[in-house]
Amino acid sequence: MTRSVRTRRPVRLAAVGAAALLALSACSSSDDSDSGSGKSDPSASASASSKVSGDITVFAAASLKESFTTLGKEFESAHPGAKVTFSFGGSDSLAASITGGAPADVFASASPKTMKVVTDAGGNATAPATFVRNQLEIATLPGNPDKIASLKDLTNKDLKVVLCDKTVPCGAAAEKALTASKLKLTPVSYEEDVKSALNKVVLKEADAAVVYKTDVKAAGSKVEGVEFPESAGAVNDYPITLLKESKNTETAKAFIAFVQSAEGQKVLTAAGFLNP
Structure with missing residues (x-):
């Protein structure tokens, strides 16, 4: 029995040692695997960011x-x-x-x-x-005091209407909508860009302007927007x-x-x- 106990002890120690070696090997292998995996390389990320x-x-x-x-x-x-x-x-x-x-x-x-x-x-x-x-919309004074409800209403000679110049996209789109509707409109002024046209209404220097929906939205309570169906045929x-x-x-x-x-x-x- 004594010999049996002595022979088992070295075997157990050897087994424990082997297990430890395997664990260390596994950790080393895992580390190597991580370094070669798809994980981001800090230096590579910095290089991409610097561009x-x-x-x-x-x-x-x-x-x-x-x-x-x-x-x-x-x-x-x-x-x-x-x-x-x-x-x-x-x-x-x-x-x-x-x-x-x-x-x-x-x-x-x-x-x-x-x-x-x-x-x-x-x-x-x-x-x-x-x-x-982007699509056109009519910008009126807050509360729409002139009761503008359509593109045709802008042809009323008592209204001061502003358009973008025909050479700029918002003006070309407005012209396209008016032509398709067979309407003739003589504005009080043609403005160099859509913000200038909208600003005429904001400053109450005009009763209405044909601008983009985005500009009406950006102006908030300073103007009121009126949609018109003809704008669907003049989207930019x-x-x-x-x-x-x-x-x-x-x-x-x-x-x-x-x-x-x-x-x-x-x-x-x-x-x-x-x-x-």
């Missing part, structure tokens, strides 16, 4: 002012090393500035026609993509593109991707834009 940095300039249609300002802040928050500077205005004047050599990285237009001015000018831009659409597509003269293409591409992302689209649709 989205620096300044970019975005030329964007005036109707995008509120939503793009929000998107710019969110983009900068997601990429602390990046800064977005915006230039808002009528799409036609922005296109003219770009073709004239104004430095910019991204162009977001309120119509394919004004975008084409840029893409046709010596290959200034890459292939544009539609990211949202909004294209966005990377400009070939961009000095910071990685960050410019990242901003465009953000605008087109689910997060970007959420901001835009909340502002009243339609899905592309």
